[in-house]
Amino acid sequence: MKKKLIRITTVPISMNILLKGQLKFMNEHFDVIGVTGRDEKHFDEVTLREGVRMHAIDMKRTISPLNDLLTLFKLYRFIKNEKPYIVHTHTPKAGLLGMLAAKFAGVPVKMHTVAGMPLLGTKGLKRILLNNIEKITYLCADKIYPNSKGLKDIIIKHKFCRPDKLKIIANGSSNGINTEFFSTDYTGDKIQLKQDLKHELGIKPADIVYTFVGRLCTEKGINELIGAFTKLLCSYNNVKLLLVGPFEKENGVLGQETIKQIQNVPGILAVGRHDDIRPYLLCSDIFVFPSYREGFPNVVLQAGAMGLPCIVTDINGCNEIITDGHNGLIIPVKDSGALYMALEKLYTDSALREKLSVNARQSVKSKFSQENVWQELLKEYKGY
Numbered sequence: 275m276k277k278k279l280i281r282i283t284t285v286p287i288s289m290n291i292l293l294k295g296q297l298k299f300m301n302e303h304f305d306v307i308g309v310t311g312r313d314e315k316h317f318d319e320v321t322l323r324e325g326v327r328m329h330a331i332d333m334k335r336t337i338s339p340l341n342d343l344l345t346l347f348k349l350y351r352f353i354k355n356e357k358p359y360i361v362h363t364h365t366p367k368a369g370l371l372g373m374l375a376a377k378f379a380g381v382p383v384k385m386h387t388v389a390g391m392p393l394l395g396t397k398g399l400k401r402i403l404l405n406n407i408e409k410i411t412y413l414c415a416d417k418i419y420p421n422s423k424g425l426k427d428i429i430i431k432h433k434f435c436r437p438d439k440l441k442i443i444a445n446g447s448s449n450g451i452n453t454e455f456f457s458t459d460y461t462g463d464k465i466q467l468k469q470d471l472k473h474e475l476g477i478k479p480a481d482i483v484y485t486f487v488g489r490l491c492t493e494k495g496i497n498e499l500i501g502a503f504t505k506l507l508c509s510y511n512n513v514k515l516l517l518v519g520p521f522e523k524e525n526g527v528l529g530q531e532t533i534k535q536i537q538n539v540p541g542i543l544a545v546g547r548h549d550d551i552r553p554y555l556l557c558s559d560i561f562v563f564p565s566y567r568e569g570f571p572n573v574v575l576q577a578g579a580m581g582l583p584c585i586v587t588d589i590n591g592c593n594e595i596i597t598d599g600h601n602g603l604i605i606p607v608k609d610s611g612a613l614y615m616a617l618e619k620l621y622t623d624s625a626l627r628e629k630l631s632v633n634a635r636q637s638v639k640s641k642f643s644q645e646n647v648w649q650e651l652l653k654e655y656k657g658y
Contacts, residue, residue: 277359279304279655282349282372284333284365286316292389292572293364296449297324299648304655307356309349310368333367337403342371349375359383360655363415364448366392370407373414383658386415388425389448390569395493408434415439417654421570422446424590443650446594447570450647453639456579460552471557475516475543482621483514485558485582487551487573488565490536490544491522495564495587495608500535500542502614507541510621515562517544518554555580560620560627564605564613568592578602578638583630585616595642601633 281297283289289297289310300306301324308320312330321328331348334341353361353375362385363372369386376384393404412418412435419441420426430437444450454460461467477483484503488494496517503515517536521528528536536544548554551573555561561577561584570591577584578595584602586592596602603619605612620627 276303276305278307278356279360279362280307280309280353280356280358282309282361282363282368284311284335284368286310286313286320288365290316290320293449295324295452295644296648296651297326300652300655301326303652304360307358309352309372333371335365335367342367346371346375350378353381354379360385360658362387364389366407366411369411369415373411377414384415385417385419385654386411387448388418388420388429388569391425391428391567394428394567405432405434408432412439416658417441419443419654421448422591422594424594425569428590441654443654444647445641446591447572447575447642447647449572450644451572451575451579451638451642452644453579453635456552456555456576457635458556458581461556464556467553468556471553475514475545475557477514477543477557478512481512481514482510482560483516483558484560484562484617485516485518485554485577486562487518487554487577488563489519489522490517490528491526492528493526493566495566495613496528497532498564498608498610498613499562500532500539501610502617503542504535504539505614506617506621507539509618513541513621515542516554516558517542518546518548518551520547551576552580555582558582560585560617562613562617563587563592564607565589565592566607570594575638575642578634581631581635583620583627583634585613585620595638597637599630601630601637603630 289308297306297308306326308326308328309331311332333345349371360383361376361381363369364387373384373386418439426440490496506513536542555577561582563574563586567589568591574584574595584596586596587607588604593604596604598604603616605616
């Protein structure tokens, strides 16, 4: 009889996108149950694709004491009834409530993965509160898995837990990358697909296309990106900037001036959010990701797997995927001038662009394959 494993995320999109395929793989070795909030799309997609039992418990990402206490009780009651051998949580709120509930329910093995730290962007009393929440989560867990070396260093620096409680799975990343799915050969007629999409977007064959994928907000470096690209447009008229992602409506909302530039500047193409970003990466020449902070950014792995040279900021996760001058360029955070120079360098130096492109896919395949990450995590599970 297989041991029972419960995986918990705050919202279903995390389980559907960030852990895609992993629950199905683990279900071959454990009796896996997924616990997350219910929505109109992602919850059912996980149920159908992963083939595991799902249980809906809604959680609010924001601090909400009364709601959080009710959620904690629901988690405790469910976990106590299921009697799992392992509870493994992801994302901050699911981590806090899931680890507390598992601790109270007497679960033998309690694991938490750290894939980012929103608290790093806060100050004052809120920062103190979030620091203590982080410590409580780690105290309840038996093992903490930061998904990058940079996050591990931050945890040690702030003394959130003992260093011997921390471990990075494989070379980092929560789920690795499926290099067969993210490949320029994913479609049988890639040339025609590329031509059709470029025509639809108004991209000419000779245009150099820079692409960003993610939320359009301040902390993703969009202000610096728009500033650097509009400057590039003053010197070169055959460049395009493709923005794939939604405008942020809550935290880090862009200023009206930046939004107007995105909407009105010729050469900037905002196409919104898309579940499948591969067609847009296929149309691209260079990937740009000037974020202020990350855990371990999947989009950089995805772009690299599609053979794109990447321009990233010198932050944890990004600087573990990209080696400056080998498979991309690394620039300082919040530096529009340095970003402009990197954009121009890869525009003018086609030989460098080709070299970085060739190295990009091989680097991702050799260090961050999904199969390797899954097997290493399975070893952790079976080690208890």
